[in-house]
Amino acid sequence: MQVDEETVRRIARLARIKVTDTEAKALEGELSGILDWVRQLDEVDTSAVEPMTRVTPMTLKMRADVVTDGGKADDILANAPAREDHFFVVPKVVE
Amino acid sequence: MLARWLWVPGLGLTPEAGKTTSGTDRVTDLTQLTLAEAREGLRSKRFSSAELTGAFLAAIEAGNKALNAYVLPTPEHALKQAAASDARLAKGDARPLEGLPLGIKDLYCTKGVRTTACSRILGEFTPTYESTVTQNLWDAGAVMLGKLNCDEFAMGSSNETSCFGPVVSPWRRKSSNVGLVPGGSSGGSSAAVAANLCLAATATDTGGSIRQPAAITGTVGIKPTYGRCSRYGIVAFASSLDQAGPIARTVRDAAIMLTHMASADAKDSTCADLPVPDYEAAVGKSVNGLKVGVPREYRIDGMPAEIEELWQQGIAWMKAAGASVQEVSLPHTKYALPAYYIVAPAECSSNLARYDGVRYGLRKEGRDLIDTYEATRAAGFGAEVRRRVLIGTYVLSAGYYDAYYIKAQKVRSLIKRDFEEAFAGVDVLLTPTTPGPAFGIGEVVGDPIQMYLNDVFTVTANMAGVPGISVPAGLSSEGTPLGLQLIGRPFDEETLFRAGQVIEDAAGRFPVPERWWA
Secondary structure (H helix, E strand, O other): OOOOHHHHHHHHHHOOOOOOHHHHHHHHHHHHHHHHHHHHHHHOOOOOOOOOOOOOOOOOOOOOOOOOOOOOHHHHHOOOOOEEOOEEOOOOOOO | OOOOOOOOOOOOOOOOOOOOOOHHHHHHHHHOOOHHHHHHHHHOOOOOHHHHHHHHHHHHHHHHHHHOOEEEEOHHHHHHHHHHHHHHHHHOOOOOOOOOEEEEEOOEOEOOEOOOOOOHHHOOOOOOOOOHHHHHHHHOOOEEEEEEOOOHHHOOOOOOOOOOOOOOOOOOOOOOOOOEOOOOOOHHHHHHHHOOOOOEEEEEEOOOOOHHHHHHHOOEEEEOOOOOOOOOOEOOOOOOOOEEEEEEOOHHHHHHHHHHHOOOOOOOOOOOOOOOOOHHHHOOOOOOOOEEEEEHHHOOOOOOHHHHHHHHHHHHHHHHOOOEEEEEOOOOHHHHHHHHHHHHHHHHHHHHHHOOOOOOOOOOOOOOHHHHHHHHHHHHOOHHHHHHHHHHHHHHOOOOOHHHHHHHHHHHHHHHHHHHHHOOOOOEEEEEOOOOOOOEOOOOOOOHHHHHHHHOOOHHHHHHOOOEEEEEEEEOOOOOEEEEEEEEOOOOHHHHHHHHHHHHHHHOOOOOOOOOOO
């Protein structure tokens, strides 16, 4: 499975990580290598197997639908790179 | 040499013949204690927590520059906790870990103390909350010496991907000064414990990141059953694989640590609502009649002879202690590593999506919001993290999800079934922990898969959710540590401690021979 440069750029876009031209070239090789190596899983007959959905047998815990947390906007904003009042400030989203 | 007496009322220290009780010897003596010995020493008032903590802080001051095990020592915080512990100890009101100084992997959120996951992207992030596991330790009276180095976002097997630079193992090959890796991702934890820069450390294991570093530094490391410890407040890498656990000097110490790290937790829906046994009580119990399985598929092509010898030695030790040993088969073993390198990157691509420069950490301003995300993440993530996020994004993307991710999760079900079938006939499995001893820093470069192969014996336990412990078992031909691994049934960590003690009793302990770093 060869991952070409166009695919690398598409995945990088999906992952929201900027890659330079040099990096994209290097990543082609690295990602192709790893993806080739994992294809050995095709040797395994999984036609009668369910994908794993839980690691240890466990039912999802439920609790009463009441508010038990919150009201701590200052804590949540404490590490913000840019803030104004109780808002995170970011560059413009839409033109 | 004259023996000099250090008379401190109530401490009753006796010098050994030929040794001066100068300040440095005292520091060394205290830092060499096991956690169990230190616990006893504090309770019988042979020394105070302030003294013990001070000894470790001095050792860190002297040795951390060379080893780079700590990324953030917290001396003031530690001494404050030690003073509070001393007050409690004086009143006879000691909690189980009262006054005992520990190192904390920088993957655990510690309230008011910078937490970085050893990544640039978290910047100076200072959590306003505490992880459940560390809160459990503080509630038990422990003292925090500082935050320990690790591979970035726990991704690595050598602690070479940390934004703070690599950790240097306190171990060296015979007649060599070459810097060796302490393993990864919990390399700071394993190095600190082996170099006596803390009594014990917290760590995490997603594919082997507790057990592999423990094995190659001569320390004990246990990854408990998935769900035994809460993952709340631990920076997430792969949510179905991550598990917290201790690295310690002895099996007993690891048992004590795990007892106080584990708990139920309403804040983690994958955390089991099961009572935590007193794991220390299992240490020293007989293994008469214990059925040990040796999985034939772990005998891989090109396995070094010394690893096979160590394994045979372990089998002999178990038999001598009254256990019975038989071969078992885990047919899908060889597919665990490739399946892991689909599942773990997939989950990490999802977990690391939150690092976008908006709410915390590094921000690289761009033309617009998307550009800011892309620039921030490019600047903030290291090469290995980026590689795994991209692999993960690919295997989860439209058109590939079934062929890769679903396929891997199906193989995972088969791996788990292999263990269930094996445990119908045996109680515990015995395998090597790593395919070899510590390698040199910078020695494994180029092909990422070469690095991944270090986890070939450990990933299976994460994929199946079962517990695994590594116990020091011998030295390589280069004079560096090797470990043996025991894998157990879900929530049967007691058997791992029981059997692990048999290995420790037979193999002995492996302290670092030469203290070159301070």
